Amino acid sequence: MLVSSQDALEQFMLYIQTEKNFSVHTVREYESDLLNFLAFLQAEGINNLASVEYIHARLYVTKLYDEKRARASVSRKISSIRSFFRFLNKQYGLDDGAFRSLYHPKKETRLPNFFYEEELTQLFEANIGDDLKSLRNIAILELLYATGIRVSELTSIQVEDVDFHYSIIRVMGKGRKERIIPFGQFASLAMQDYIEQARPRLMKKTKHQQLFVNMRGGELTPRGVRHILNEMIDKASLHTKIYPHMLRHTFATHLLNNGADLRTVQELLGHAHLSSTQVYTHVTKEHLRHTYMNAHPRA
Numbered sequence: 668m669l670v671s672s673q674d675a676l677e678q679f680m681l682y683i684q685t686e687k688n689f690s691v692h693t694v695r696e697y698e699s700d701l702l703n704f705l706a707f708l709q710a711e712g713i714n715n716l717a718s719v720e721y722i723h724a725r726l727y728v729t730k731l732y733d734e735k736r737a738r739a740s741v742s743r744k745i746s747s748i749r750s751f752f753r754f755l756n757k758q759y760g761l762d763d764g765a766f767r768s769l770y771h772p773k774k775e776t777r778l779p780n781f782f783y784e785e786e787l788t789q790l791f792e793a794n795i796g797d798d799l800k801s802l803r804n805i806a807i808l809e810l811l812y813a814t815g816i817r818v819s820e821l822t823s824i825q826v827e828d829v830d831f832h833y834s835i836i837r838v839m840g841k842g843r844k845e846r847i848i849p850f851g852q853f854a855s856l857a858m859q860d861y862i863e864q865a866r867p868r869l870m871k872k873t874k875h876q877q878l879f880v881n882m883r884g885g886e887l888t889p890r891g892v893r894h895i896l897n898e899m900i901d902k903a904s905l906h907t908k909i910y911p912h913m914l915r916h917t918f919a920t921h922l923l924n925n926g927a928d929l930r931t932v933q934e935l936l937g938h939a940h941l942s943s944t945q946v947y948t949h950v951t952k953e954h955l956r957h958t959y960m961n962a963h964p965r966a
Contacts, residue, residue: 672705675716679754688843692819700747717761719752724765745769781917786905787812793903799865800882804895806854806861807879810836811911813854815918815936818889818911824878826862831855840937848935919947 680698683689689697707727713719731741745766752763782790794804811821820838828837834855835847866880873884881887892911900909915936922932933944 672708672714672716675751675755675758676701676705678758679751682754683750690819690839690841690843691823692817693841696743697747697750700744701751704744704748716752716755717759719765721765721768724748724769728769780913781920782907782913784921786907787917790899790903790905794899799869802857802861802865803869803879804899806857806865807892807895808899808914809854809857810850811914812918813850814838814848815915816848817915818892821892821911822877822879822887822889825876826878827876829858829878831859838937841939844937846934846937916947919944923947 676698679701680694683697684694704727707730708714708716708719708723711723711726713723728741728745731744736744749763749766749769752761752766755761756763791805791808794801794808796802796805807821810816811818814836816836816838817840820840823839824836830836834851835849837845837847839845862878866878869880869882870884873880875886877886879887879892881891889911896909896911896914900907919932919936922935923929929941929944929948932947933941936944938944
């Protein structure tokens with residue numbers, strides 16, 4: 668059976684958006700993974716998906732490792748392509764064995780990076796200001812640290828999703844699962860200052876309900892948030908790299924270090940499985956070991 672790559676991809680993308688209800692971020696990752704794979708097939712002269720065999724799957728994975736891709740990245744791409752061929756098997760009866768029998772590389776056991784409390788204090792203090800940009804940036808930083816939300820969740824928050832009376836915020840997580848997260852006084856004051864003093868002036872004649880906006884009043888993107896955080900790190904003269912997930916790691920680590928239970932942290936982070944949250948217990952154990960080795964006279 669001749670199965671067009673383009674038609675199959677369009678049908679699969681529609682399927683994961685409408686029937687599987689995957690988030691925008693997840694859909695984008697699937698599309699990127701599959702477009703790369705289809706480009707590989709085209710370069711190999713394979714124009715019919717029914718012609719894909721185990722040897723092609725092996726060649727593709729070898730190519731990924733030659734490109735120095737991380738094991739986690741390779742593992743995700745294999746999962747994406749497996750899901751794609753499983754869909755094709757149901758739709759067209761296509762053999763999906765090429766990737767089903769492929770070895771799944773284990774992920775590296777790297778511990779998440781996080782900020783120590785002293786570093787965070789320095790980051791906050793260096794970026795305090797009463798200009799429009801500072802008010803917005805501090806509100807972003809406070810909210811990311813107060814809630815541990817993902818950057819994609821941050822940029823999808825609408826003004827009406829914030830409840831200052833109960834100090835809670837509604838976010839849409841992976842798989843479009845909604846969750847309610849509390850936030851503290853620092854985040855509350857920073858957001859109120861931003862909403863009352865900065866957001867209306869940044870918006871000017873622009874009209875939309877997204878909470879955080881760029882300096883032209885348009886909707887702030889995840890890429891824009893990464894740029895903002897890098898600027899804030901430079902301003903604080905901290906000799907470290909930052910990425911939005913690092914604040915999520917910091918949120919979880921600080922909660923566990925201060926006595927929060929694992930199930931509560933799991934719910935706040937929106938993890939489907941407790942195993943995803945358990946990695947932070949390794950971080951806290953490493954933190955305790957580091958503190959002990961530096962503090963005990965005979966360590």
